[in-house]
Amino acid sequence: MTLTLTTHSVEETRDLGSQLASVLVPGVVIVAAGGLGVGKTAMAQGLARGLGVTGRVTSPTFTLLASHRANNSRGITTMLHADLYRTVSGEEVDDLAIGELVESGAVCFVEWGDLAPDVLGAQRIFVSLSQGELDDDRIIAIETQTTAVAEGAIAEALGGWSS
Ligand SMILES: Nc1ncnc2c1ncn2[C@@H]1O[C@H](COP(=O)(O)OP(=O)(O)OP(=O)(O)O)[C@@H](O)[C@H]1O
Numbered sequence: 001m002t003l004t005l006t007t008h009s010v011e012e013t014r015d016l017g018s019q020l021a022s023v024l025v026p027g028v029v030i031v032a033a034g035g036l037g038v039g040k041t042a043m044a045q046g047l048a049r050g051l052g053v054t055g056r057v058t059s060p061t062f063t064l065l066a067s068h069r070a071n072n073s074r075g076i077t078t079m080l081h082a083d084l085y086r087t088v089s090g091e092e093v094d095d096l097a098i099g100e101l102v103e104s105g106a107v108c109f110v111e112w113g114d115l116a117p118d119v120l121g122a123q124r125i126f127v128s129l130s131q132g133e134l135d136d137d138r139i140i141a142i143e144t145q146t147t148a149v150a151e152g153a154i155a156e157a158l159g160g161w162s163s
């Protein structure tokens with residue numbers, strides 16, 4: 001089942017990311033897809049806020065993978081943030097070992113994760129962002145490939161943005 005949501009501003013996309021944090025558990029990887037400048041980093045910034053990350057979150061386009069200490073009641077101690085835009089092969093992504101890293105109390109938000117979804121761990125939530133009707137509208141489609149987070153819980157947490 002795909003949950004389809006709409007946001008109308010960058011702040012709303014951040015708020016949606018922050019709300020999504022409230023249903024996550026350690027080990028989950030968010031595989032984010034969508035074109036240049038559509039709002040993946042904005043959503044990651046909201047997720048970071050929801051997970052109690054205090055530092056600044058920017059696109060890790062050149063470092064590929066950033067690690068932020070998180071502070072929340074969900075047992076998530078780290079938010080990893082990857083950006084695969086500049087990676088050249090699935091092997092290079094595999095070397096980042098995201099699936100293993102999240103097993104020690106982390107979650108990971110992967111921008112351009114659709115470029116190598118198969119090496120991003122076993123518990124995945126797919127998020128696809130696209131331009132909506134108005135300039136600042138974004139359509140956000142969410143699909144789970146994990147038993148760790150119930151689709152119903154996501155729908156309930158994000159219901160306010162239902163299209
Ligand atoms: N509803 C919205 N949600 C998110 N961003 C929006 C929205 N409306 C306008 N924007 C603008 O779109 C841009 C999104 O930029 P952002 O860096 O988050 O995109 P990105 O998908 O991470 O891009 P890249 O692929 O280059 O990493 C920002 O300039 C933001 O202000």
Ligand SMILES: [Mg+2]
Binds near residue numbers: 040041059111
């Ligand atoms: Mg980005």
